[in-house]
Amino acid sequence: MKRFLAAALAVAVLCGSALAGTVKVGVIGPFSGPFALAGKNFKAGIDAYMALNGASVDGNDVEIVYRDLPQPDPAKSAALAQELVVKQGVQYLAGFYFTPNAMAAAALTEPGNVPMVIFNAATSSIVEKSPFVVRTSFTMWQNTLPMTKVAFERGMRRVATVVSDYGPGIDAENAFRTGFAQQGGAVVDSVRLPLSTTDFSAIMQRIKDSGADAVFAFLPSGPPTLGFVRASEENGLKAAGVTLLATGDLTQEPDLAAYGDSALGLLTTYHYSIAHDSPENLAFVAAGRAAIGNPGDLTFPAVGAFDGMHVIYAMIAATGGQKNASVAVDAVRGMAWTSPRGPVSIDPATRHITQNVYLREVAKAADGTYYNREIETFAQQGDPGLMAQ
Amino acid sequence: MLTILALGTDALAYAMALFIVCVGLSVTLGLMRIANLAHGAFAMIGGYAASHLTTDAGFGFLPALLVAILVTVAAALPIERFLYRRIYGAPQLTQVLMTIGMTFVIVGTVNFVFGPTLKSIVLPELLSGPVDIGFRSIAGHKLLAIGCGAVVALGLWVLFNHTRLGLCLRATVADAQMTGHLGVHTASINAVGFVLGVGLAALGGVVGAQLMPVEPYYALRYLMTFLVVVSMGGAGSIGGTLAACLLLATLSTFTQYMFPDFGDLFLYLAVILVVVAMPRGLLGWRRA
Numbered sequence: 232m233k234r235f236l237a238a239a240l241a242v243a244v245l246c247g248s249a250l251a252g253t254v255k256v257g258v259i260g261p262f263s264g265p266f267a268l269a270g271k272n273f274k275a276g277i278d279a280y281m282a283l284n285g286a287s288v289d290g291n292d293v294e295i296v297y298r299d300l301p302q303p304d305p306a307k308s309a310a311l312a313q314e315l316v317v318k319q320g321v322q323y324l325a326g327f328y329f330t331p332n333a334m335a336a337a338a339l340t341e342p343g344n345v346p347m348v349i350f351n352a353a354t355s356s357i358v359e360k361s362p363f364v365v366r367t368s369f370t371m372w373q374n375t376l377p378m379t380k381v382a383f384e385r386g387m388r389r390v391a392t393v394v395s396d397y398g399p400g401i402d403a404e405n406a407f408r409t410g411f412a413q414q415g416g417a418v419v420d421s422v423r424l425p426l427s428t429t430d431f432s433a434i435m436q437r438i439k440d441s442g443a444d445a446v447f448a449f450l451p452s453g454p455p456t457l458g459f460v461r462a463s464e465e466n467g468l469k470a471a472g473v474t475l476l477a478t479g480d481l482t483q484e485p486d487l488a489a490y491g492d493s494a495l496g497l498l499t500t501y502h503y504s505i506a507h508d509s510p511e512n513l514a515f516v517a518a519g520r521a522a523i524g525n526p527g528d529l530t531f532p533a534v535g536a537f538d539g540m541h542v543i544y545a546m547i548a549a550t551g552g553q554k555n556a557s558v559a560v561d562a563v564r565g566m567a568w569t570s571p572r573g574p575v576s577i578d579p580a581t582r583h584i585t586q587n588v589y590l591r592e593v594a595k596a597a598d599g600t601y602y603n604r605e606i607e608t609f610a611q612q613g614d615p616g617l618m619a620q
Numbered sequence: 621m622l623t624i625l626a627l628g629t630d631a632l633a634y635a636m637a638l639f640i641v642c643v644g645l646s647v648t649l650g651l652m653r654i655a656n657l658a659h660g661a662f663a664m665i666g667g668y669a670a671s672h673l674t675t676d677a678g679f680g681f682l683p684a685l686l687v688a689i690l691v692t693v694a695a696a697l698p699i700e701r702f703l704y705r706r707i708y709g710a711p712q713l714t715q716v717l718m719t720i721g722m723t724f725v726i727v728g729t730v731n732f733v734f735g736p737t738l739k740s741i742v743l744p745e746l747l748s749g750p751v752d753i754g755f756r757s758i759a760g761h762k763l764l765a766i767g768c769g770a771v772v773a774l775g776l777w778v779l780f781n782h783t784r785l786g787l788c789l790r791a792t793v794a795d796a797q798m799t800g801h802l803g804v805h806t807a808s809i810n811a812v813g814f815v816l817g818v819g820l821a822a823l824g825g826v827v828g829a830q831l832m833p834v835e836p837y838y839a840l841r842y843l844m845t846f847l848v849v850v851s852m853g854g855a856g857s858i859g860g861t862l863a864a865c866l867l868l869a870t871l872s873t874f875t876q877y878m879f880p881d882f883g884d885l886f887l888y889l890a891v892i893l894v895v896v897a898m899p900r901g902l903l904g905w906r907r908a
């Protein structure tokens with residue numbers, strides 16, 4: 232089997248040159264199922280980038296091949312990645328909403344000679360799985376550490392953490408514990424919940440009973456975050472004197488309307504808000520909203536995909552449309568540009584994106600819609616997660 | 621003490637939401653001897669219909685609830701006439717294969733029509749906001765679930781034990797041939813039982829939507845839970861189903877409070893224990 236795989240990949244490598252003129256990019260993401268919104272945003276980010284920058288690089292037409300992977304399923308992810316590389320002859324793998332899927336596919340990048348650009352999956356260690364992985368999203372450490380400063384500065388000393396029990400959740404918990412201890416605060420309770428949890432009433436009761444004056448939460452955007460924020464309100468967390476702090480995953484833009492006024496003032500730290508005030512972002516949001524159909528659906532995975540396409544275009548330009556993963560990846564090390572989210576660069580050593588992280592609060596616009604208002608900037612954050620290991 | 625009371629009300633709300641859906645399954649399984657794995661799919665149709673009506677068509681919650689139940693029943697009637705009638709009394713493997721296949725078809729169709737995203741049902745202010753009930757604040761929709769569950773339990777008990785229709789239903793189950801000879805149109809009685817089950821599924825799908833969110837794989841995601849409840853409660857037993865729901869919901873709420881890291885471990889341990897110790901269901905000994 233292994234030999235067959237190697238042979239198949241070798242054939243694929245040889246075929247790469249025969250396909251000059253068209254560069255295929257294989258995008259794996261959740262295009263159906265509970266997390267389909269993220270997949271829609273991947274597609275919107277890609278479409279927006281291609282609408283603004285054209286569908287070819289130096290005469291090489293860029294073709295996107297989508298593959299649907301609704302949930303964390305490493306075996307299926309590896310199978311899809313292999314199919315894309317071997318059968319479809321893609322030169323680049325991209326997308327990946329969930330860490331386990333990114334991890335599984337990363338193993339194929341070296342034998343397949345394909346760079347992999349991660350649009351979302353946020354566990355720090357993914358970039359270590361292969362030298363051909365580049366990430367344009369964020370990591371849990373990157374977005375969580377600034378929140379520990381915010382919590383301490385605002386007088387919170389006893390905090391409980393609630394996370395989903397999988398890679399990024401554990402990263403978020405560790406990041407908060409480490410950062411908050413350095414600030415001088417104490418984490419009084421740490422809860423890890425199964426990803427499938429939808430009813431959070433008992434957890435809210437546990438937080439109230441723990442005597443914490445704040446709770447820091449991370450769950451992946453989708454059904455869980457909606458349920459969590461609602462439950463915090465229904466069970467009177469605020470009334471019990473417990474402040475809810477979170478990463479921006481809990482206040483992704485499409486969910487804000489469902490929260491309504493109850494979420495006003497909710498503090499989150501994150502790398503991107505649709506409401507970021509810059510000409511680059513205005514252009515991106517206009518193109519993204521046109522691409523996604525329902526304007527309210529546009530949120531953070533789209534900007535990961537948009538910047539991911541920027542990186543892939545630079546790679547295609549550097550290799551002249553030929554298949555050469557190491558040249559492609561080396562070309563983007565240290566690359567800096569102005570993204571819709573602000574100034575960013577690819578860290579030459581970690582291949583992860585260095586970016587501003589913003590403290591935001593949920594606010595209501597004049598037209599009655601809700602948005603994440605950026606109120607403080609933590610400039611040029613790297614990935615502290617890799618340094619912490 | 622307050623904590624126990626607070627958790628108890630949460631458990632009660634979850635139990636009742638679960639009960640409304642599961643008792644429908646219990647009715648079809650116990651009364652009609654149909655292993656109806658498509659039950660969750662009918663609940664899902666109800667949920668999607670209500671979501672569509674409240675978000676896109678501007679219906680209020682109550683009219684949307686009623687229309688959703690009607691739509692689900694209307695969709696189920698031809699399915700009963702043309703598919704289920706062929707498998708009454710068929711071996712259970714046949715029933716399981718047909719109904720699970722139907723589940724996939726319904727899941728696919730619903731996703732095709734409504735899009736593969738999480739759906740929310742718009743609630744009126746009264747139901748969406750927290751309500752202060754003295755010792756804690758609780759969401760209005762949970763109180764609704766508790767109320768509906770109680771009404772359904774009482775209503776079914778009266779229907780089965782104190783009405784002529786209930787008598788016919790029970791008689792048809794006990795001996796369809798003999799009941800037919802006595803002048804009861806058993807095919808209609810079966811249809812009535814089926815409609816009752818489907819209607820309850822739709823009601824549960826809508827009322828319980830805040831606790832079991834309406835999402836593209838609803839029918840499969842909660843199928844396991846529904847089957848567990850029915851096997852613990854004993855098929856066809858209203859009291860047993862209620863007891864199983866209460867037990868499961870209490871266990872799941874309290875273990876989530878005390879040992880959140882363990883997930884559903886204790887739940888499944890309890891199921892194994894009950895099924896081993898009481899194979900006829902929680903209240904099965906009474907009917908033995």
